[in-house]
Amino acid sequence: MEHKPVIRWNPMTDSKESTRSDSFEQDAFWVRMILREMDPAQREECFRSLMVKYWRLVGVMVAQRLGNDRRDAEDVTQEAFFRAFRSLKQLSEPTAFLGWLLKIARNLATDHLRTKRRTVSLDALGESSAQLQGALQSRRSPEFEKAIELNEETTLVMRALAELPECYREVVTLKYMQGLDGREMARPLNEPEGTIRNRLFRALDKLRRSLDKQKACKS
């Protein structure tokens, strides 16, 4: 199988290691500037910088959780940034801003999903639970289907990714969206390096198994 060279949209994936660790120092700098309660214009500039930097990453994480519904993902992402900034004083380690933001986004996405499920079940009281389950399982916005042309391999990988437990999906997303390795992820996620590396290994193992199973089912 031939693999085409891939154009990376995220310059972070190509940057040097030092630049990546500087990136968390930069986050910490912005967080400290915000907390220092200086000039409101400067503080807003720091908010803006952090949002621009992590908007897409948080959006993708939330979209994965919400079944790739873009509008919902944007709403939840916006709310996650708002809540993170509002309670920034509670963040004990400024370099761990990213992990903290992702945790808030994850909780919000879970709440959103729960609310949505409740709404669906009330709206469709007449439908059988099997139909409902099916509707929820296959919930994927038509916008998403239209926006991307999925080739077979990508479809399989996305399905395998969706089946991954949250903690594994998170490290894989950070690896591919931010270009971080196990050691670098330990800092923003505020977890031991060994734990992160274990998650990466298990994620890879699960992905391989899941892809094997899907391919076997197809053939």
Add this chain to the structure above:
Amino acid sequence: MSSKQTRPDCSRVESFLDNCWADGPHSSIAGNHDPLLNAPGLPPGIGEHLSSCPRCRGIAEEIGRVDVSLQNSFETLGGFMGPPCMGSIEATIVRLREAGPDVTLIRKVRRPLRMLLWGSFYAFSLIACCALAITAYKAFVAAR
């Protein structure tokens, strides 16, 4: 190669490949195993083992394929989400401005301040009423 010799080698190579995937930039093992064989600093024996063991070569190729597919998937997802929407960013900043530290401070002090003002008003009114009553009483007594 006997199974006694291959087993430890295979497990070492497997863990090397896993580490490569976890640590490296994600194209280091993508596609095929050839970059691995020519990679500088490759641990001794890994390259030879990969070229002689079809099983490990298969694993390397599989990890490479998964790696490339993951790259494509995340690029697709990143493209789907699109660049940050400036409207949403500005809306969040406006909400933050409304919930800013000065506004929070004002909200926090407003209630006690209001209570203090009303309390003073009532106290002064009471004192004034008392003074008026005393004056009126004294005037009434003097008139009698």
